[in-house]
Amino acid sequence: MRDPLRRATTIAVAASLVGVLALAGACASDSKKTSTAASTITLSVDDFGSFGYDALYKQYEAAHPNIKIVERNIATLSTYTPQLQQHIAAGAGAGDIVAIEEGIAVKFMAQPDKFVDLNQYGGAALQNNFLPWKWTQGHSADGSKLIGLGTDVGGLAMCYRKDLFAKAGLPTDRAAVGALWPTWDAYLKIGQQFKSKVPGNGFVDGATNLYNTILMQTAGQGQNYTYFDKSNNLVVDTNPAIKTAFDETVKMSQAGLSSKLQSFTDAWATGFKKGQFATIACPAWMLGLIQTDAGDAAAGKWDVASLPGGGGSWGGSFLAVPTQSQHPKEAAALAEFLSNPQGQIAAFKAKNNLPSSPEALSDPAVTGFQNTYFSNAPVGQIYASGATSLKPVYLGSLNQEVRTVVENDLLAIDTGQLTPAAGWTKAIADAKRAAATG
Amino acid sequence: MTLDLQTAARPKPAPARPPRGAWRNRLDAKASPYLYISPFYLLFLAFGLFPLGYTFWVSLHHWDILGNNHYTGLRNYQLLLTDPDFWNAVTNTVAMFVIATVPQLLGAMFLANALNRKLRAQTLFRMGVLAPMVTSVAAVGIVFSQLFGRDYGLINWLLHFAGVHNIDWQAHQWSQWTAISTMVDWRWTGYNTLIFLAGMQAIPRDLYEAAAIDGASRRVQFWRITVPSLRPTIIFTSIVxxxxxxxxxxxxxxxxxxxxxxxxxxxxxxxxxxxxESAFQRFQYGYGSAVAWMLFLLIIIIALINYLITRRLAGGRI
Structure with missing residues (x-):
């Protein structure tokens, strides 16, 4: 690892070996396909984070004895994205099904020739399985091809530690807590109140998670786009949603409410375990993450209340089948199975990923679901109630790249490396550079 | 192959005039040494020199993930020289190199000097310094990241007794340099110690005895005999x-x-x-290759400077 040139060589050698093996493998599977039609087909599913599909895989394998499913999971999206990009561009290496997060969806939907048009496999009939905007987002830019089937949407709420709230003399009941903060300014005031009583703990986990939440919420209520407008022009310095989210986040940080942790890092996970902060804005998909990171010791200490400033959506994904798949027909069938209303309900039960199917959203299994870890919070009801009225936010094809640099500058402000004014200037400059070179 | 040549030559005994066999023998004597060492050079050519040259070739192009490329000459290098992120990386690299290497080599030399004396359980101590080398870098990285944790790290806990509170080791440049250099030193000091120790054991004992008779203290002996005699070793360790x-x-x-x-x-x-980041995350292979070549040049320059300094330092004393 200490020798990059040698490393590059190693990579080249490895790549060529893989190429040879892939050729050999392709030949082998081809010959197998022609000789024995009933042989086992292995479908690989590439995804990130927690999709909650384990039970569904078993169920599908039991119903289709000739199918074997291998999930290749990568923990964080920022590691997953460049790999997927490489595999798709190189035409080899991607799974038979790949998960595409909404933040990178535009980038991949803009390469329709790299993905199987699911309409070939009866995709058009699935329209009613999805919220209308989720259905539209799964299509290529011109709307002619169905590329991704929606999995979840990222309804927003605020998770909080009841024990820390009690310590600060704040109410702990979720309805009363939600009533404390109709707006972000009210949330800031409660934070200051909390800090004066419990100075040892942070009120917010850190800048980036809060920023993304406010940005997606504000954008969802206004322009419906973030860094890029709908013609893909960079509008980082003119879109008021970005400035609002940025300023609001900086205000919290300057008031000393932040625990200065970067989302999705080890220190952040330790923060959950140690109960270092009292609140975190939590999209539905984050509940599973909190439970894993905070561990059994924190069971019953967390609860879920409504988000300051109204609802919104951040995150959510699609399943797509790359054209490089050897078994597009089988892969498409599996993707349909995983994303149908029953599949979405199962994923919700496993990891609280909020369904994008209207049928699943109104299903009693979802609306009546209480999460025992989160003090029996009726998370199904909390998240599902706003989900049908959600408006999609357009994220440009270089959304991920720009988001990363802006997050980094916020992090630097949060940890006192940059003044807010210098941070904003730098964020705009960095965003422009990322958009130009990305 | 050479064996075949010889056996083929044997049935014809050499007559008066130099026949073909003698010519073969001469060829054998001249060529076979090169043949024996050729595997290394052939492998080096294929996996060392060729990638080096090819990287340079790529660095002269705009080269994207699909292999689409067009020749741009030295444009990548031109961009690189005005790229603040590149110079930031150079500053970090050189700073960490200096902060890590200077104490590392000095420490290794003193440690080797101590180990060169008669000690109980000599082998245990000598092998002990090598223990960090056996640990995987990744493990070292994870453990040290936790030691240097901001909120729950051991280092900050120790520092708070001295009244220093919660240093965010990841946030500042100087703190990153310190933490990473510590990691490097922990791993590599033992390795250099052993090399110095080997060098020290090759110094004739009678030099020290003569110096002792002349009344030279241990410290004078170290600076006047050990360090100058170690010159080739010091040059080797500093270049590596x-x-x-x-x-x-x-x-x-x-x-x-x-x-x-x-x-x-x-x-x-x-x-x-x-x-x-340039090559494998932004997929700008041409630009990444240019960075690789600049790194190569940087290493050559600094190795040369090092060579000149160490040659003067170690040579000027005696």
Whole structure:
């Protein structure tokens, strides 16, 4: 690892070996396909984070004895994205099904020739399985091809530690807590109140998670786009949603409410375990993450209340089948199975990923679901109630790249490396550079 | 192959005039040594020199992920020289190299000097210094990242007794340099100690005895005999450390939670990380190759400077 040139060589050698093996493998599977039609087909599913599909895989394998499913999971999206990009561009290496997060969806939907048009496999009939905007987002830019089937949407709420709230003399009941903060300014005031009583703990986990939440919420209520407008022009310095989210986040940080942790890092996970902060804005998909990171010791200490400033959506994904798949027909069938209303309900039960199917959203299994870890919070009801009225936010094809640099500058402000004014200037400059070179 | 040549030559005994067999023998004597060492050079050619040259070729192009490329001449280098992120990476790399290498080599030399004396359990101590080398870099990276944790790290806990509170080791440039250099030193000091020790054992004992009779103290003996005699060893270790130190990659990467930018403001990004980021995350292969070549040049320059300094330092004393 200490020798990059040698490393590059190693990579080249490895790549060529893989190429040879892939050729050999392709030949082998081809010959197998022609000789024995009933042989086992292995479908690989590439995804990130927690999709909650384990039970569904078993169920599908039991119903289709000739199918074997291998999930290749990568923990964080920022590691997953460049790999997927490489595999798709190189035409080899991607799974038979790949998960595409909404933040990178535009980038991949803009390469329709790299993905199987699911309409070939009866995709058009699935329209009613999805919220209308989720259905539209799964299509290529011109709307002619169905590329991704929606999995979840990222309804927003605020998770909080009841024990820390009690310590600060704040109410702990979720309805009363939600009533404390109709707006972000009210949330800031409660934070200051909390800090004066419990100075040892942070009120917010850190800048980036809060920023993304406010940005997606504000954008969802206004322009419906973030860094890029709908013609893909960079509008980082003119879109008021970005400035609002940025300023609001900086205000919290300057008031000393932040625990200065970067989302999705080890220190952040330790923060959950140690109960270092009292609140975190939590999209539905984050509940599973909190439970894993905070561990059994924190069971019953967390609860879920409504988000300051109204609802919104951040995150959510699609399943797509790359054209490089050897078994597009089988892969498409599996993707349909995983994303149908029953599949979405199962994923919700496993990891609280909020369904994008209207049928699943109104299903009693979802609306009546209480999460025992989160003090029996009726998370199904909390998240599902706003989900049908959600408006999609357009994220440009270089959304991920720009988001990363802006997050980094916020992090630097949060940890006192940059003044807010210098941070904003730098964020705009960095965003422009990322958009130009990305 | 050479054996075949010889057996083929044997049935014809050499007559008066030099026949073909003698010519073959001469060829054998001249060529076979090269043949014996050729496997290394052939492998080096295929896996060392060729990639080096090819990287340079790629660096003269705009080269994207699909292999689409067009010739741009030295434009990548031109861009690189005005790229603030590149110079930031160079600063970090050189700073960490200096902060890590100077105490490392000095420490290794004193440690080797101590181990060169008669000690109980000599082998245990001598092998003991090598123990950190056996640990995987990744493990070192993870453990040290936790030691240097802001909220629950051992180092900050120790520092709070001295009245220093919660240093955010990832946030500042100087703190990243310190933490990463500590990691490097922990791993490589023992390795250099053993090399110095080997060098010291090759110094004739009678030099020290004569000096002792002349009344030279241990310290004078160290500076006047040991250090000058170690000159070739010092040059070797400093060049090897230069190559290793300037290619620093895993330690800063692990310390920054696998963030290739090495922190929110690129506080800990080294040139090797910037190369990786350009080539394998932004898929600008041409630009990444240019970074690789600049790193290569940087290593040559610093190794040369090192060579000149150490030659003067060690040579000027006696």
């Amino acid at each position: 450390s230069t190559i290793g130190g300037l290619q620093l990659f895993t330690e800063p990467l692990m310390f920054n939670q696998n963030l290739m930018q090495g922190g929110s403001l690129r506080q800990g990004q080294t040139v090797a990380m910037y190369m990786y």
